Amino acid sequence: METNVCRHFVTAMAILCALGFSAQMSHAAGHQHADGFIGSVHSYRVGTNESLIEVARKFDLGFNAIVEANPGVDPWIPPPDTLIDIPTAWILPDLPPLTGIVINIPELRLYFFPGKSARHVITFPLGIGFQGRDTPVGSYRVIEKIVGPAWHVPKSIRAEFPNLPEVVPPGPENPLGSHALRLSRAGILIHGTNRPWGIGRRSSHGCLRLYPEDIIKLFRVVHQGARVTVVNQPIKACARAGQVFVEAHRNISGDGSISQAMQLLADKRLLARTDFFKLARALRELKGMPMDVTLIR
Numbered sequence: 001m002e003t004n005v006c007r008h009f010v011t012a013m014a015i016l017c018a019l020g021f022s023a024q025m026s027h028a029a030g031h032q033h034a035d036g037f038i039g040s041v042h043s044y045r046v047g048t049n050e051s052l053i054e055v056a057r058k059f060d061l062g063f064n065a066i067v068e069a070n071p072g073v074d075p076w077i078p079p080p081d082t083l084i085d086i087p088t089a090w091i092l093p094d095l096p097p098l099t100g101i102v103i104n105i106p107e108l109r110l111y112f113f114p115g116k117s118a119r120h121v122i123t124f125p126l127g128i129g130f131q132g133r134d135t136p137v138g139s140y141r142v143i144e145k146i147v148g149p150a151w152h153v154p155k156s157i158r159a160e161f162p163n164l165p166e167v168v169p170p171g172p173e174n175p176l177g178s179h180a181l182r183l184s185r186a187g188i189l190i191h192g193t194n195r196p197w198g199i200g201r202r203s204s205h206g207c208l209r210l211y212p213e214d215i216i217k218l219f220r221v222v223h224q225g226a227r228v229t230v231v232n233q234p235i236k237a238c239a240r241a242g243q244v245f246v247e248a249h250r251n252i253s254g255d256g257s258i259s260q261a262m263q264l265l266a267d268k269r270l271l272a273r274t275d276f277f278k279l280a281r282a283l284r285e286l287k288g289m290p291m292d293v294t295l296i297r
Contacts, residue, residue, distance in 0.1 A: 030112075030120060030121050030122035030123065031120070031121050031122075031123070032119055032120055035238060035239065035240045035241075036091055036092045036238040036240075037089070037090075037091055037092070037238050037240045037245060037290065038089065038090055038092065038121060038123070039088045039089040039090055040088065040089050041069075041085055041086065041087055041088065041089045041289055041290075042085075042086050042088070043083050043084065043085060043086065044059075044083070044084055044086050045081050045082065045083055045084075046078045046079070046080060046081065046082045046084060047080060048080040049080075050078070050080075051075060051076050051077070051078065052066050052067060052070070052073065052075040052076075052078060052084070053075065053076075053197055055084070055086075056125075056199075056200060057196060057199075057211065059086050059088055060088075060124065060125065060211070060214065061086070061087065061088065061125055061200065062108050062109070062125030062126065062127070062199050062200015062201065063075070063197065063198075063199065063200035063201050064108060064200045064201055064288075065087055065107075065108065065109075065125060065200055065288055065289075066084070066086070066087065066200075068250070068286060068287055068288045069084075069085045069086075069087040069287050069288060069289055070084045070085055071285070071287075085287075085289070087287070087288060087289035089289055089290050090107075090109065090123065090247065090289075090290070091236040091237065091238045091245060091246075091247045091290050092111065092121065092236070092238075093111065093231055093233050093236065094233060094236060094264075095229060095231060098111075098113050098121075099113050099227055100112070100113060100222075100226045100227030100228060100229065101142075101190070101222065101226060101227065101228040101229070102228075102229050102231065103126065103135075103208060103228070103229070103230045103231070104231050104232070104233050104236075105128060105134075105135060105137065105230065105231070105232050106232060106233065106234040106249040106250065106251050107233075107234075107247075107249045107288060108125060108126045108127070108128055108200050108201070109123060109124070109125055109126055110123065110124045110125075110126050110190070110208070110210070110218075111123045112124075112218060112221065112222065114221055122217070122218070122221070124210050124211070124214040124217075124218065125199050125200045125210075125211070125214075126199065126200070126208050126209060126210060127193065127198040127199045127200065127201055127202075127208070127209035127210075128202055128208060128209075129202065129207070135188070135207070135208060135230060136185065136188070136230065137230050137231060137232050138185065138229075138230055139227065139228070139229050139230075140183040140184045140185050140188070140227075140228040140229075140230070141183065141184045141225055141226065141227060141228060142181045142182070142183060142184075142190075142222060142223070142224055142225060142226045142228060143182050143183065143184050143224065143225075144181070144182035144224065145179075145180075145181055145182075145219060145222070145224055146179065146180045146181075146182065147178070147179055147219075148170035148178065148179075149170065149174070149176045149177075149179070149180040149189075149191065150167050150168065150169050150170055150174070150176075151167065151168040151174050151175060151176050152166070152167050153165065153166060153167065153168065154187065172194055173194065174194060175193060175194055175195065176189065176191040176192065176193075176207075177191050177192020177193045177194060177209075177210075177212055177215055178192050178212060178215065178216065179191065179192055179215045179216060179219040180192070180215075181218075181219065181222060183228055187207075188207060188208070189207045189208070190207070190208045190210065190215070190218070190228075191207060191208070191209060191210070191215060192209070192210055192211070192212045192214075192215035192216075193209040193210070193211070193212065194212075196211050196212060199211050232251070234248065234249045234250070234251035234260075235247070235248050235249075235260055235261050235264055235283075236264075237261070237264050237265055237268055237270060238268070238290075239268070239270055239273075242294075243292055243294045244265070244270050244273050244274050244292070244293050244294045244295075245290040245291065245292060245293065246261060246265075246274075246279060246282050246283075246290070246291055246293050247288065247289060247290045247291070248261070248282050248283050248285075248286050248287075248288070248291075249286065249288050250286055250288075257283075258279070258280060258283055261279060261283060262274075262279075265279075272295075273294060273295055274293050274294070274295055275293055275294060275295040275296070278291070278292070278293040278294075279293045
């Protein structure tokens with residue numbers, strides 16, 4: 001009897017491990033797209049003693065993304081069993097060609113296109129530079145891949161925090177985390193973090209932070225010399241299966257406007273298919289996820 005129970009237990013554990021491994025591989029494999037739209041929005045019931053910051057990391061989202069998708073929900077102590085939106089759907093940045101790493105500052109998100117066709121994409125949430133330490137828009141290259149980076153503390157930061165040493169060695173106290181990608185722009189890194197609660201916020205001195213588990217995944221697939229493009233696109237739009245979608249974010253350098261959205265839709269030849277009342281609502285709510293703004297005739 002005990003032998004049968006043990007055998008069933010081992011079999012069940014093997015199945016669970018296989019399922020967990022498959023889920024992890026599926027997440028790491030990213031998304032396929034043909035229309036500039038990836039993922040889907042779904043619902044989740046908050047558990048007991050579970051904050052939105054914990055839920056965000058569970059679904060590989062940044063803090064701001066999950067908070068903006070669920071206005072009115074206390075991010076720190078949400079009532080147990082609260083039904084929330086998980087905004088795991090995105091319109092890809094408007095940037096031909098979509099190659100290498102693309103970072104869209106207003107949505108605090110990184111996209112990586114490992115293939116030549118741009119049909120395959122992997123995406124991760126980011127922590128970016130705080131006010132006065134803005135991550136600069138531009139086109140760069142990955143010039144170095146570093147395992148166990150040491151943090152050479154800039155003089156400007158040591159002026160603010162004089163107790164910091166000149167160099168922080170690799171380890172749990174190092175804010176660069178376990179891996180880093182050095183960009184061709186002086187002083188800019190894509191790296192991990194020892195403060196994962198800062199992902200999805202303006203939390204760095206200009207560098208780009210990823211969850212500890214995400215920087216490892218990105219580090220494995222990005223090659224030295226890869227292109228890195230940083231853009232500022234608070235409003236994105238696309239057509240999918242006959243519907244028009246708009247994704248609007250709080251702009252780091254100013255507010256999104258109806259005129260900006262209409263110009264974007266006109267450029268994509270989608271304006272005539274757009275319901276302006278739905279568009280105005282999407283721009284007012286700024287939920288940071290694709291919203292259906294299709295005109296129903």
